[in-house]
Amino acid sequence: MRGGARKGSKKSPKLIMKTRSVICFTALPSLSPSRLCSYKRDRKEWADLEPVPQDDGPNPVVKIAYSDKFTDVYDYFRALLKNDEKSDRAFTLTAEAIELNAANYTVWHYRRVLLQALEKDLREEMRYITAIIEDQPKNYQVWHHRRMVVEWLNDPSEELEFIAEILSQDAKNYHAWQHRQWVLKEYKLWDSELEYVEQLLEEDVRNNSAWNQRHYVISHTTGYSDPSILNREVQYSLKQIKKAPHNESVWNYLKGILQDRGLSSHPGLLEQILELKETHCSPYLLGFLVDIYEDSLENTSGDQVEVLSKALELCELLAQERDTIRREYWSYVGRSLQTKYCSGDPSTTSSAPETDRGSASVSVHQETTCNS
Amino acid sequence: MESVSSPLRCFGECHTAEKYTDDGVETVTSVEQRKVERSIQEVVSVYKQIHSLPHTTAVFATMTEPTLLRDQHYQYLKKGLRHLSDAYECLDASRPWLCYWILHSLELLEEPVPTAIASDVCKFLAQCQSPTGGFAGGPCQAAHLAPTYAAVNALCIIGTQEAYNIIDREKLLSFLFSVKQPDGSFVMHIGGEVDVRSTYCAASVASLTNIMTPTLFQDTPTWIVSCQNWEGGLGGVPGLEAHGGYTFCGMAALVILGKEHMLDLKSLLRWVASRQMRYEGGFQGRCNKLVDGCYSFWQAGLLPLLHRALFKGGDSTLSLQKWMFEQQALQEYILLCCQNPAGGLLDKPGKSRDFYHTCYCLSGLSVAQHFGNMDLHHELIVGREENRLAPSHPVYNICPEKVAQAIQHFHQLPVPVPAQKEVSSACNTTADHS
Numbered sequence: 191m192r193g194g195a196r197k198g199s200k201k202s203p204k205l206i207m208k209t210r211s212v213i214c215f216t217a218l219p220s221l222s223p224s225r226l227c228s229y230k231r232d233r234k235e236w237a238d239l240e241p242v243p244q245d246d247g248p249n250p251v252v253k254i255a256y257s258d259k260f261t262d263v264y265d266y267f268r269a270l271l272k273n274d275e276k277s278d279r280a281f282t283l284t285a286e287a288i289e290l291n292a293a294n295y296t297v298w299h300y301r302r303v304l305l306q307a308l309e310k311d312l313r314e315e316m317r318y319i320t321a322i323i324e325d326q327p328k329n330y331q332v333w334h335h336r337r338m339v340v341e342w343l344n345d346p347s348e349e350l351e352f353i354a355e356i357l358s359q360d361a362k363n364y365h366a367w368q369h370r371q372w373v374l375k376e377y378k379l380w381d382s383e384l385e386y387v388e389q390l391l392e393e394d395v396r397n398n399s400a401w402n403q404r405h406y407v408i409s410h411t412t413g414y415s416d417p418s419i420l421n422r423e424v425q426y427s428l429k430q431i432k433k434a435p436h437n438e439s440v441w442n443y444l445k446g447i448l449q450d451r452g453l454s455s456h457p458g459l460l461e462q463i464l465e466l467k468e469t470h471c472s473p474y475l476l477g478f479l480v481d482i483y484e485d486s487l488e489n490t491s492g493d494q495v496e497v498l499s500k501a502l503e504l505c506e507l508l509a510q511e512r513d514t515i516r517r518e519y520w521s522y523v524g525r526s527l528q529t530k531y532c533s534g535d536p537s538t539t540s541s542a543p544e545t546d547r548g549s550a551s552v553s554v555h556q557e558t559t560c561n562s
Numbered sequence: 563m564e565s566v567s568s569p570l571r572c573f574g575e576c577h578t579a580e581k582y583t584d585d586g587v588e589t590v591t592s593v594e595q596r597k598v599e600r601s602i603q604e605v606v607s608v609y610k611q612i613h614s615l616p617h618t619t620a621v622f623a624t625m626t627e628p629t630l631l632r633d634q635h636y637q638y639l640k641k642g643l644r645h646l647s648d649a650y651e652c653l654d655a656s657r658p659w660l661c662y663w664i665l666h667s668l669e670l671l672e673e674p675v676p677t678a679i680a681s682d683v684c685k686f687l688a689q690c691q692s693p694t695g696g697f698a699g700g701p702c703q704a705a706h707l708a709p710t711y712a713a714v715n716a717l718c719i720i721g722t723q724e725a726y727n728i729i730d731r732e733k734l735l736s737f738l739f740s741v742k743q744p745d746g747s748f749v750m751h752i753g754g755e756v757d758v759r760s761t762y763c764a765a766s767v768a769s770l771t772n773i774m775t776p777t778l779f780q781d782t783p784t785w786i787v788s789c790q791n792w793e794g795g796l797g798g799v800p801g802l803e804a805h806g807g808y809t810f811c812g813m814a815a816l817v818i819l820g821k822e823h824m825l826d827l828k829s830l831l832r833w834v835a836s837r838q839m840r841y842e843g844g845f846q847g848r849c850n851k852l853v854d855g856c857y858s859f860w861q862a863g864l865l866p867l868l869h870r871a872l873f874k875g876g877d878s879t880l881s882l883q884k885w886m887f888e889q890q891a892l893q894e895y896i897l898l899c900c901q902n903p904a905g906g907l908l909d910k911p912g913k914s915r916d917f918y919h920t921c922y923c924l925s926g927l928s929v930a931q932h933f934g935n936m937d938l939h940h941e942l943i944v945g946r947e948e949n950r951l952a953p954s955h956p957v958y959n960i961c962p963e964k965v966a967q968a969i970q971h972f973h974q975l976p977v978p979v980p981a982q983k984e985v986s987s988a989c990n991t992t993a994d995h996s
Contacts, residue, residue: 245701247685249678251643252660254650264654268702294655296703299753334755361590362851364798364805368757371801396591398849402803405792409801436583438836439850446792449829472583515580515843519835519886525879 229262235279241265242272260290271300276307285318292322298331302338312343320352327356333365337372346377354386361390362399371406383407395430398439405446414447423447428462435470441478453478454486473513480504480523487531498531570628570944571891572606572843572898580840591850598852601911602842605899628897628945630927631905635920636673638905639664642917643679655699655706658690658713663921665719669961670924670951680720687713688728694740695733705737706751711763714770718968719960726971732978735773738764739980746781747799757798758789762811765818766958770965772972775980783821786812790825793849794833804833806847806860813867814957822871831872834864835886843891844899844910845926854909855900855919858926859959862887866929866956883940889930893944896927928954936962 230236243265246253256264267287270280284301287294305315319336326332340346353370356363374380384407390400412419427444430437448456460482467475483501487494505524509517571577581599584592609628643664646653653660661683668675675683689701690713696705697713717725741749741760748760761782768774789796789812795804796812813830816822837845837857845857865885873880900907900923906915907923928951933940943950955962 242702245689247682247689247701249682249685251679251683251686252646252657252664253644254646254654254657255648256651256654257648260648260651260654271702291651291654293652294699294703295706295751295754296655296698299704299751302753330750330755337755362848364803368798368802371799375801394589394591395587396589396850398851399803402791402793402797406801434585434587436585437850442793442849449792513840514576515838515840515888515891516835517888518881518884519831522879522881522886526877529879 229258230266230283236266239266239269239273239275242268244268263287263290267297267300271296276304278308280304281308281310288322292326292329293331295331298335302335305339305342312339315339316343316348320348323352323356327360327363328365330365333369337369340373346373346379349373350379350382350386357390361394361397364399367399367403370403374407375410380407380411384411391430395434396437396439398442401439401443405443420447420451424456424459428466431466431475432470435466435472435475438474441472441474445478445481449481449485452485452489453482454489473508476504476508476512480508484527487527494531498527501527570609570894571888572894573610577606577841578603582841594852595850598910599841602895602899605911609898628894628949630897630945630949630951631901631903632671632948634903634905635667635901635907635924636671636905638902638915639667639671639673639917639920643668643675643683655703656709656712657700658687658697658709658716659699660917661687661716662712662719663917665716666954666960667917667921667924669719669964670928670954672952675720680722681724683716683720684722684725684728687717691728691730692733692737695730695735695737704751706754707741707748707760707763708750710734710737711766714767715958715960718770718958718964721964721967726968729771731771731773731972731975734767734771735775735778735978736981738768738773738778742778744781746779746783746785748782758786758796758808758812758815759798761786762815765815769818770958770968770972772969772975773978775977778980779819783816783819783824786816786821787824790830794826794829794831796830803848806834806837806845806857806864809834810860810864813864817867817871817957822867823875827868827871827875830864831868831886834861834868837861838887838891839895842895842899842910843888844895845892852910853895855896855907855926856909856922858892858896858900859922859929862892862926862929863956863959870956882938884933884942885929887930889933889942890944892930893927893942893949896923896930897945897949924951925954925959927951929956 230241241262243261263283263286267283270283281301281304284297284304287297288301291297304310305312316336316339319332319339323329323332323336340349350370350373353366353373356366357370360366374383384404387400387404387407390397391404394400408414408419408423414420414423424444424447427440427447430440431444434440445453448459454460460479463475463479463482467479480501483497483504486497487501490497502524505520505527509520509524513520582592582595584596642660646660650660665675665683687697690697690699690703690709692698692703692705694705696707697710698705699709714729717728738748740752741754741764743749743756747756747758748764749756750760750763765779765782768778786796788800789798789802789808791797791800791802791804793804795806796809797803797805798808802808809830813822813825816825836849837847838861839846839853842853844853844855845861846853847857847860862885865887869880869885896907899911900909900919902908902915904915906917907920908915909919913919927949931941931943931949931951932953933942939953941950952961954960955965958965
């Protein structure tokens with residue numbers, strides 16, 4: 191979906207053409223200057239095929255000023271497609287078409303049809319797709335193609351190493367992570383993944399993709415139900431927080447793993463966070479406290495006036511001073527808490543019944559206790 | 563209507579305190595973040611210098627307020643609608659997108675599209691329509707949900723009978739069935755990949771053209787909800803990191819399907835609100851990544867959707883004037899940091915302009931300027947009144963009038979009868995071994 195001029199790391203087709211034209215010129219000096227490249231249209235191997243020019247309609251819009259090379263390759267590609275030709279020259283042409291525009295999913299699909307129809311060597315295709323991905327790692331089609339080849343070969347043995355190589359260049363490449371998660375799940379290759387995640391977090395504790403992968407691996411292996419696992423993760427998170435308190439990822443992870451069980455139910459956590467507040471404070475810590483207090487309000491019966499008051503105070507502090515970019519959000523959170531848990535503020539009216547999950551019981555609670 | 567002529571948030575004395583705190587632990591993430599902040603600081607200080615010049619001439623006076631470079635953007639868009647350089651070869655499989663990005667940008671700028679060009683766009687998109695239904699990235703290419711979404715949106719922006727008549731609704735429905743998967747998801751094209759974008763593209767075109775059938779989106783809401791993760795946002799497929807683009811697609815699709823309450827809206831709200839960058843004012847796509855102008859729409863655009871969903875759920879504590887993000891800060895980021903002086907908008911300072919960023923920066927600017935809907939509307943325009951853009955529909959991202967008009971037109975037509983009544987029989991043919 192992303193648009194625009196090609197990103198810096200990719201080879202420009204102009205550069206390729208220039209190189210070829212130099213070679214062509216020296217090899218075949220008798221060719222006229224305007225036809226220095228070996229266009230399909232000049233080659234006898236293609237003479238039997240009538241190229242199909244693109245039909246944009248009478249008055250084209252968003253008309254791209256294709257290079258001659260581009261036009262040539264795609265005119266012949268369209269011809270092959272039209273005839274449903276399944277030949278080696280067609281297969282070779284798909285590579286050229288891909289080089290000119292690796293996002294052309296129609297070409298990729300056709301290449302896959304040919305791979306099967308011509309019973310091409312899939313190991314060689316793996317080598318090919320490896321090179322393409324190295325060159326253009328932020329493209330949907332290349333990763334999908336690799337997945338198809340891996341599936342056909344039923345051989346994931348190169349995958350984790352290959353993906354790690356791509357991630358070593360860009361540790362957050364979304365396509366790479368997607369492919370990795372698919373490989374792990376499909377072929378059950380979980381054994382070394384947590385170790386790999388820890389290595390990445392050693393390199394950059396702020397790598398949110400790595401934190402996500404941590405959650406993915408644990409969720410799909412031990413799970414978080416086992417208290418010793420959960421505690422290990424909580425301790426690991428607190429350790430990372432102490433190293434870099436302003437790392438949002440770790441705070442989100444801590445909340446993420448505890449929220450289903452209820453933040454206020456984890457023994458000693460509130461105390462630990464309040465202790466951290468003195469020396470390792472951050473907007474994230476304060477937000478986490480709001481979350482603990484909110485959970486306590488939700489899940490503890492009895493007088494919660496103190497808790498509500500602390501929560502509201504924090505929302506105010508965040509909105510006015512510590513996290514002002516989220517002023518509207520924190521004000522809303524404060525108002526919601528106030529309305530839901532009724533601070534006795536006469537201006538508060540009970541809210542309309544909520545249909546959000548988890549809140550039905552609260553509105554009943556509210557109606558029976560807040561008769562203002 | 564509120565017009566903010568001054569002061570700018572980024573000129574405030576507290577602004578520099580919002581810079582990234584790396585706790586003395588440098589990593590790739592913090593290094594990159596600080597580089598961006600330095601470049602933003604540079605842009606802001608240049609602006610400040612212009613701002614503090616004596617207002618001795620009319621020229622300087624008009625330059626003191628952030629200005630949307632309307633004329634420049636218009637020329638850039640007008641040209642692009644006809645001709646694009648070979649730098650756009652990489653988008654040769656996305657030409658309906660180019661139509662949509664440009665037409666939507668023009669409608670936000672309230673620049674009319676000449677009738678002749680509108681008709682030419684229709685004829686071109688007709689060339690992109692696949693004989694088996696749906697639209698492709700260009701003539702003679704295979705149908706794909708993304709250019710299908712873009713083409714339908716572009717035709718709805720044009721909004722003429724000619725435009726509406728281009729769409730072969732029967733074939734479109736069979737195309738949607740052909741990419742539907744048993745688990746409720748959709749592949750982007752035959753033999754293609756699955757991710758949550760596809761559900762948005764499918765739901766968008768099906769609802770606009772009135773081809774929704776009882777089984778078309780069976781199990782789709784459940785699948786989308788499974789993409790919500792521990793962070794509160796949605797990933798491209800279940801298990802992946804929460805990401806602004808995918809979160810928007812998932813949420814908007816659920817809104818269309820009337821199932822937005824299946825999500826944990828509170829944690830989604832927390833996640834997206836946290837994506838606004840305290841220093842830059844713009845949005846990042848994922849936690850601990852960099853600001854990018856396009857997320858002005860994908861991320862900020864979630865707040866109108868959430869506002870509406872929470873309101874529908876009975877929430878009485880929602881603001882009546884503002885979205886739950888810093889509207890002024892976002893407008894400042896876009897106006898000061900995302901405009902190319904020669905026209906077009908961009909990701910961040912130092913990046914090149916392109917039509918994708920032009921569309922989504924302007925869309926985000928519109929979201930930040932307009933609160934509410936037709937009944938309750940509150941505007942906040944940073945800079946001159948001339949910066950005001952047209953409001954955009956938060957689900958479809960075309961102007962609300964065009965949405966209404968399209969829905970009205972297509973609802974006069976009967977829902978096509980699908981050739982394949984059962985999804986499951988259609989799905990096996992898309993299993994990707996061809």
